[in-house]
Amino acid sequence: MCAKNNQTDKPSLIKSVLTSRCPHCREGALFIYPNPYKLKTTMRMYEHCPVCGQKYEIETGFFFGTGYISYALSVAYLFTFFLAWHLVFGLSVMDSSIFQCLAAGAFTIVLLQPLLQRLSRSIWIAIFVHYDPEWRNKPAQPKTIEPAAN
Numbered sequence: 001m002c003a004k005n006n007q008t009d010k011p012s013l014i015k016s017v018l019t020s021r022c023p024h025c026r027e028g029a030l031f032i033y034p035n036p037y038k039l040k041t042t043m044r045m046y047e048h049c050p051v052c053g054q055k056y057e058i059e060t061g062f063f064f065g066t067g068y069i070s071y072a073l074s075v076a077y078l079f080t081f082f083l084a085w086h087l088v089f090g091l092s093v094m095d096s097s098i099f100q101c102l103a104a105g106a107f108t109i110v111l112l113q114p115l116l117q118r119l120s121r122s123i124w125i126a127i128f129v130h131y132d133p134e135w136r137n138k139p140a141q142p143k144t145i146e147p148a149a150n
């Protein structure tokens with residue numbers, strides 16, 4: 001028998017990041033609205049995880065750091081895009097292929113922004129909040145930065 005106990009199985013980190021799940025329990029949604037292309041509500045997040053109660057913005061301005069992740073994802077995407085374009089169509093400054101590639105890259109990265117922004121937040125919070133296998137037995141403890149003792 002290889003019966004699995006789904007209550008104690010640790011959900012995948014990568015799957016929880018890619019599906020924008022709470023990093024503490026890996027079940028609760030980060031974002032209120034599932035459709036990232038509804039632009040007025042793309043970045044609306046729950047204050048706390050609807051499943052385990054983990055606070056998402058663990059300190060004021062916490063999500064400003066997602067800019068670093070978003071930048072890295074954008075650079076990685078564009079590098080991959082240019083490489084794929086070079087392999088499929090070729091790149092040259094002698095014809096307009098480099099400009100077509102730049103225009104296509106810029107256009108597609110703008111189209112991908114809602115997904116990249118959500119993924120950036122999901123990665124950023126997963127860096128600071130870790131999975132707790134005992135989350136069902138105890139309430140989430142918001143991680144805060146303690147003021148320095150003088």
Ligand SMILES: [Zn+2]
Nearest residue numbers: 022025049052
């Ligand atoms: Zn949670």
